Amino acid sequence: MASTAALLILAVTVHAPTADVVRAESPARSQSVDEAYSEPLRPQFHFTARKNWLNDPNGLVFFAGQYHLFFQHNPSGIEWGNMTWGHAVSDDLVHWRQLDDAIEPDALGTIFSGSAVVDWKNTAGFQTGDEPALVAMYTAAGGTSPASQGAKFTQCLAYSNDRGQTWTKYDGNPVVSHIAADNRDPKVIWHEPSERWVMALYLDKNDFALFNSPDLKKWERIDDLTVPGSIECPDFFELPVVGKPGESKWIFWTANNVYLIGEFDGRDFQPEGEPQRFEHGANCFAAQSYSDIPAQDGRRIQIAWMRGGKYPGMPFNQQMTFPTSLTLHATDEGYRLRSQPVAEIESLRGEKFTWNGELNDAENPLEQLAGETYEFALTIEPADAKRIILDIRGAQLSYDVATQELSFGESKARAPLVGGKLTLRVLVDRASVEAYANDGSVTLSNCFEPEPSKLAYRLSGASAKVDKLTVWPLKSAWRSRDEE
Numbered sequence: 001m002a003s004t005a006a007l008l009i010l011a012v013t014v015h016a017p018t019a020d021v022v023r024a025e026s027p028a029r030s031q032s033v034d035e036a037y038s039e040p041l042r043p044q045f046h047f048t049a050r051k052n053w054l055n056d057p058n059g060l061v062f063f064a065g066q067y068h069l070f071f072q073h074n075p076s077g078i079e080w081g082n083m084t085w086g087h088a089v090s091d092d093l094v095h096w097r098q099l100d101d102a103i104e105p106d107a108l109g110t111i112f113s114g115s116a117v118v119d120w121k122n123t124a125g126f127q128t129g130d131e132p133a134l135v136a137m138y139t140a141a142g143g144t145s146p147a148s149q150g151a152k153f154t155q156c157l158a159y160s161n162d163r164g165q166t167w168t169k170y171d172g173n174p175v176v177s178h179i180a181a182d183n184r185d186p187k188v189i190w191h192e193p194s195e196r197w198v199m200a201l202y203l204d205k206n207d208f209a210l211f212n213s214p215d216l217k218k219w220e221r222i223d224d225l226t227v228p229g230s231i232e233c234p235d236f237f238e239l240p241v242v243g244k245p246g247e248s249k250w251i252f253w254t255a256n257n258v259y260l261i262g263e264f265d266g267r268d269f270q271p272e273g274e275p276q277r278f279e280h281g282a283n284c285f286a287a288q289s290y291s292d293i294p295a296q297d298g299r300r301i302q303i304a305w306m307r308g309g310k311y312p313g314m315p316f317n318q319q320m321t322f323p324t325s326l327t328l329h330a331t332d333e334g335y336r337l338r339s340q341p342v343a344e345i346e347s348l349r350g351e352k353f354t355w356n357g358e359l360n361d362a363e364n365p366l367e368q369l370a371g372e373t374y375e376f377a378l379t380i381e382p383a384d385a386k387r388i389i390l391d392i393r394g395a396q397l398s399y400d401v402a403t404q405e406l407s408f409g410e411s412k413a414r415a416p417l418v419g420g421k422l423t424l425r426v427l428v429d430r431a432s433v434e435a436y437a438n439d440g441s442v443t444l445s446n447c448f449e450p451e452p453s454k455l456a457y458r459l460s461g462a463s464a465k466v467d468k469l470t471v472w473p474l475k476s477a478w479r480s481r482d483e484e
Contacts, residue, residue: 059116114138194266230254280413309447388461
């Protein structure tokens with residue numbers, strides 16, 4: 001679990017349930033926008049808890065047509081505390097329905113971060129019906145509640161035989177005893193060649209360990225690794241190399257977006273090269289990727305916590321990033337990750353408007369915009385422009401042509417021109433801006449707090465040549481599902 005620490009989309013290519021709960025088996029819908037999710041700072045296509053605090057995404061798993069999103073949740077307060085696994089489901093990664101909290105604190109501790117899998121082969125023996133059980137592995141954070149005083153951080157299991165509607169804790173918990181410090185955040189995957197479960201676990205400082213198990217209950221420590229400059233919330237997965245059939249690499253990912261690329265044989269992870277930093281924004285943390293995405297889909301879908309956003313006066317606190325798809329590419333500098341928003345965002349698009357031409361100081365191609373939710377796509381050749389600025393309701397996404405640096409507030413990253421052009425995609429919600437440069441090779445995810453009266457946008461950079469600017473207004477994910 002991470003430490004403590006709304007809607008506009010821009011895609012620019014510069015080239016006994018309460019009223020708050022919906023059961024998982026209910027028809028795909030959300031409450032009327034008049035009833036909920038309509039507060040002034042409520043993100044309109046990013047997930048937020050209906051009420052109270054939210055942080056790390058947990059237990060991302062796909063099963064029976066539903067994407068499950070568990071998350072660190074304080075059910076009784078607007079600030080961090082009382083950690084419990086909240087739960088939401090979606091059939092398209094855009095429209096979410098929050099369910100009852102899934103896993104609650106006990107004498108072993110409050111419920112910190114972890115992961116979930118489908119136990120297709122019933123290795124743990126939890127399955128009771130015709131369908132496989134869902135199994136969650138989480139950290140019991142001993143000593144973080146009155147009921148767990150004296151207990152240490154350990155790793156535990158819970159399982160569900162009704163597609164995630166209800167969860168039962170394993171009576172043999174904990175399945176991994178305390179190892180070091182506040183060891184936490186187990187990420188579990190199935191490694192088919194060795195027919196074993198593999199778990200990545202954060203130990204302390206920059207140190208992590210890998211374990212394997214035949215049944216999710218008995219674990220053997222198989223490898224240790226240190227990832228300089230990193231901390232907590234590991235993810236571990238294999239990705240094919242785009243454009244190189246039959247070639248793949250393993251990615252070891254950490255909470256602050258530092259990752260290693262290497263080889264894994266089921267017991268030993270061998271890094272190749274130095275750690276890389278992927279995300280350069282101020283507010284992206286503790287990203288996790290989905291388990292059990294169908295092979296015919298083939299995507300590595302990731303969601304992160306947008307840590308540190310401000311939502312004054314709102315009944316909720318914090319939000320998730322919009323889901324992205326990760327890909328791995330061979331570059332002149334070595335293998336590198338890229339990220340793009342999932343294609344399902346297209347379901348929110350309204351009628352598009354396009355523009356091309358040369359920018360000048362007297363004109364603003366975005367002058368007609370005056371709303372909160374858009375998607376922009378833009379390709380631009382800087383020419384003699386010194387700086388290209390996309391002004392978003394008073395906040396600036398800026399590109400310095402001389403240094404080839406993209407910035408938003410204090411967040412900065414190099415984004416070299418490709419063929420003399422810059423491509424950008426930017427998702428802007430009521431309280432966040434997510435920018436993807438050069439086909440997602442550079443990303444900046446940031447929260448911001450615009451003044452409600454500021455609804456203007458401007459694209460400037462005199463003499464820069466815009467190949468094509470496309471703007472889509474976006475419907476609210478909460479409202480659009482009601483209208484179907």
